[in-house]
Amino acid sequence: MDVITSFLKKGILLSPEIIKNPFFLEKLSQLEGEDLEAGLIIDKDFLKKKGLLLDDEDGKEKESVVKRKEETGQINDVKVLFSYKKEPKKITVNDFVAYFNRRFEALSSILRQRQELPGVTSINRLRSMRDKEKVVFIGMVFDKTITKNNNIILTLEDPSGKINVFISDKKKELFETAKDIVFDEVIGVEGVVSKNFVFVNQIFIPDVPLVKELKKSQEEVYVTLIGDPHFGSNAFLKKEFGDFIEWINQRKGSQEQREIASKVKYLIIIGDLVEGVGVYPGQEKDLEVKDIKEQYDLFAEYLKKIPSNITIIICPGNHDAGRISEPQPPLFHKYTESLQKLPNVLLLSNPSFINIGATEDFPGFDFLLYHGYSLIYYADNVGSIRSQGGQKRADLIMRFLLQRRHLAPTHTSNLYMPDTEYDPLVINKIPDFFITGHIHRVSVNNYKNITLINCSCWTDITEDMEKRGLQPQPARVPLINLKTREVKIINFSK
Ligand SMILES: [Fe+2]
Ligand SMILES: [Fe+2]
The missing domain is CATH 3.60.21.50 (Purple Acid Phosphatase; chain A, domain 2)
Known part of the structure; x- marks a missing residue:
């Protein structure tokens, strides 16, 4: 919710000079709770009374600076492509679930762009597959254990369910990759189904494709x-x-x-x-x-x-x-x-x-x-x-x-x-x-x-x-x- 709406919801009016000027709007966040009652009108004089504005601060110079920097997201040739500005809100357990779902969607769509991962299956469908069937799927790492015999078992999860996968220490390169896997990362797996397990042949991490050009500027800056x-x-x-x-x-x-x-x-x-x-x-x-x-x-x-x-x-x-x-x-x-x-x-x-x-x-x-x-x-x-x-x-x-x-x-x-x-x-x-x-x-x-x-x-x-x-x-x-x-x-x- 933006700052103007949040004040309106409380029944507080903002004068036009405040609404139009980002420098003044920023000052509003510094007003304490007891100052804010329904029916109040906030104008420049009110901010001055609260010590948030000096007598000589009419916001004009600051307005242009703040406007240039914040509205255009740019100073000179520096362009802001991402800067997080959302207002905080009360967090519930469901928010964490939704957040991890959004992350899974984003990372699995990066993984799906890889040629090695065609025909990705969802985890709940793995259990109904025949033994020795080859499968490809994507999961978030829910758990990781190293067995007594030095093999690795990962529990992988997607929105449809969980499954355990087995990585043998005999597959050296694969085992080294698996050793570095951390909780909650999202990986792709190619393997073979065996009862309630998948025996892993290959692990894919989202990674960065080798297509980035090493850009160089004309000017020495x-x-x-x-x-x-x-x-x-x-x-x-x-x-x-x-x-x-x-x-x-x-x-x-x-x-x-x-x-x-x-x-x-x-x-x-x-x-x-x-x-x-x-x-x-x-x-x-x-x-x-x-x-x-x-x-x-x-x-x-x-x-x-x-x-x-x-x-x-x-x-x-x-x-x-x-x-x-x-x-x-x-x-x-x-x-x-x-x-x-x-x-x-x-x-x-x-x-x-x-x-x-x-x-x-x-x-x-x-x-x-x-x-x-x-x-x-x-x-x-x-x-x-x-x-x-x-x-x-x-x-x-x-x-x-x-x-x-x-x-x-x-x-x-x-x-x-x-x-x-x-x-x-x-x-x-x-x-x-x-x-x-x-x-x-x-x-x-x-x-x-x-x-x-x-x-x-x-x-x-x-x-x-x-x-x-x-x-x-x-x-x-x-x-x-x-x-x-x-x-x-x-x-x-x-
Ligand atoms: Fe530091
Ligand atoms: Fe630090």
């Missing part, structure tokens, strides 16, 4: 990526971040590095802008700035020092204020007003999807942005990733998620809002760049012409990170050259 600044934390690396700001203003670094700075057109910040408050027990002692609004104000002061021709794209992380269930809405609330006022800042949801640099004869580059809360679960729970370095291999985790075509396939790997209409965490459109953070370590790789980049951070190690087994690699800045697709890293920790 750069995208700068930073993640997890954690402003307000005692461990925030003030000097290093200051050096980064100096570099982006072409006042620091080697000749080559300054030249790159002059060609930066975009800055992506992948969440955990601030340290936040009350994120974990006892966090208070790790905070230099104890007020969340002040943390954002401080951050905005730094962003103001970035040349205004650079478009800054921001998505939230789990330390940011507001809802942390994914998709996390853009940072539009009373704590982030200082960010909202910056004309070159685009506030997006986590995850979000943007296109940059499109011209009449060039389609531009698609970026999938995800802070990365779920990454740690897969570092710890996928055998092949764990054995190759776990959290140190963000690239392997990102590849794993692309192959599953989902940002958090397992129910317990993130906190989420079950949208009953579609699953916003399904990777429907294949990006040119997949950007994450959260792990606080820089990582660059390529998977089927998709550039995978996990960003660094701007904090030293804290006790909380130590407890979580994080080994941060702070103050590294990946820079994408859009002409060559090369990624350079500047290390500001030296």
Whole structure:
């Protein structure tokens, strides 16, 4: 329900000047419950009385900025293709059922596009089939067990029912694939029916087809990526971040590095802008700035020092204020007003999807942005990733998620809002760049012409990170050259 309708339903009238101006409409969300009675008329004076509007704020300048950014979904040549904006609502158990059904539909339709999966059967029909009959079907992983003899049994489910499937450790390649399967992912199976079982011959994951062209821009321009600044934390690396700001203003670094700075057109910040408050027990002692609004104000002061021709794209992380269930809405609330006022800042949801640099004869580059809360679960729970370095291999985790075509396939790997209409965490459109953070370590790789980049951070190690087994690699800045697709890293920790 949009904000205007929700007020009308409560019997509250909004003056035309409020309705027409997105800047004023945004202020409405900050009105407290006791202020709102039926029969009330909300106009500019009312907002001023409630301290939500300063005397000199007539909304004109802000109106044009907010309009340009939010209504057109665009600043310069940055186009917002997906940013989640739905209002939260009360959640019931049925919403989770509907959400998982929507996800199953989306992922099974991706699987059905694969040539190897013709004539998919529904699970309830498998039981009536004759022994040794060959079957192809799609299921969500409900359970996974490894037997005493080291074989794997998966329980797969679709909307029609459940079935157990058997994977023998004698089929080496198949067994290795099955070992990495996680709860709730959606897979295709080809096998042979035997009583109430299916003996598996092949497993198919949704994956990304190898058709993506490695697009390159005509112009040498750069995208700068930073993640997890954690402003307000005692461990925030003030000097290093200051050096980064100096570099982006072409006042620091080697000749080559300054030249790159002059060609930066975009800055992506992948969440955990601030340290936040009350994120974990006892966090208070790790905070230099104890007020969340002040943390954002401080951050905005730094962003103001970035040349205004650079478009800054921001998505939230789990330390940011507001809802942390994914998709996390853009940072539009009373704590982030200082960010909202910056004309070159685009506030997006986590995850979000943007296109940059499109011209009449060039389609531009698609970026999938995800802070990365779920990454740690897969570092710890996928055998092949764990054995190759776990959290140190963000690239392997990102590849794993692309192959599953989902940002958090397992129910317990993130906190989420079950949208009953579609699953916003399904990777429907294949990006040119997949950007994450959260792990606080820089990582660059390529998977089927998709550039995978996990960003660094701007904090030293804290006790909380130590407890979580994080080994941060702070103050590294990946820079994408859009002409060559090369990624350079500047290390500001030296
Ligand atoms: Fe972080
Ligand atoms: Fe994080």
